Amino acid sequence: MDDLKDLTIAILGGTGPQGRGLARRFAVAGLTVVLGSRTAERAEAAAAELAEATGGAVSGASNADASAQGDIVLVVVPWDGHAELLESLKGELAGKVVVDCVNPLGFDKQGPYALLVPEGSATQQAAAILTESRVVGAFHNVSAVLLEDPSVESIETDVLVLGDDREATDAVQALADTVPGMRGVYGGRIRNAHQVEALTANLISINRRYKAHAGVRVTDV
């Protein structure tokens, strides 16, 4: 893949906390970012705020236009509606590296838990729908609170990158590496994405017990 500085990073669901937080970090790293949202107006408003706050290159567009503009497209939308959104963007996302960041979780009074996904994981669902795209799973376990906090200069976490396409996983690891403190680590094939998505339920449990914003580091790598 080309140098990340020459690519456009699109973030679908870019007006939610996780999407906004990732956009902030990539903008600060000097990358060109397009936020996508259901309406272009919402995305443009969030993008204007981020561009102002970071001095970076952030614009906004509808999810479809952001998909068309992006070279690497992050999917940071709620699990509810994930499949429908991707179905609707199949054409725009053809040929692109699509990074699924979605955690299918449920919550009840006992806290968070992993939802069963017929395809195995959100990432596998994306791959099943986007047969013309290069689907990778990543950025599942990163705290939105830390990403969005401008006083946090370094995000001390590894990003496990799951995928079967080496060039695509390498590019997404490099994308993670642009954020200070963050490191992209190859995490296995796409069929092993489920547990990385689901691990977010454990991290939320840890956050509650320890009053933390927990992340994951891989040792000996």
Added chain:
Amino acid sequence: MDDLKDLTIAILGGTGPQGRGLARRFAVAGLTVVLGSRTAERAEAAAAELAEATGGAVSGASNADASAQGDIVLVVVPWDGHAELLESLKGELAGKVVVDCVNPLGFDKQGPYALLVPEGSATQQAAAILTESRVVGAFHNVSAVLLEDPSVESIETDVLVLGDDREATDAVQALADTVPGMRGVYGGRIRNAHQVEALTANLISINRRYKAHAGVRVTDV
């Protein structure tokens, strides 16, 4: 629970690499360890070697006798036969803290992958069988190679401890804390054990890619 020094730590499947490795570390930490195996003779032979190597208190017994002797009983057996073994030890394990360390994994030419478990996870299967025991999940992601290597003085990893019984999870966290470099971290309820077991498939993938013995650290805790 009582001080760990006053308790006996039993390790079922204690003659395999993971069980032997954990036994070694607990023996070095000054704890009283009983290795269990299908035959008392195999367990006694492995225990004699470990006692010699560590100068620690390690004995061997059949899995049933080790279960009866242990206050905290670690289950470190192959997934194949897991349910049958626990069914056969229901009586001996009643009232005990039982720590399931088993990772239900499959392997094919594409590498490791997580197996589907009807109960959700090995830990939940153990809890479903051992209704009179206090079942906890832990020690899933620890490299047997590092545990068994006497030249490795510190095991740089966190142990995610899963369970719904606070006193039991606290005891198992304390057990992990006895090993230099290792730290017990509460990882959530037992219903969130699956992804921690399955994450071992990712760590094996990481080991293959990076020629490492990967472990996990939780940041901000």
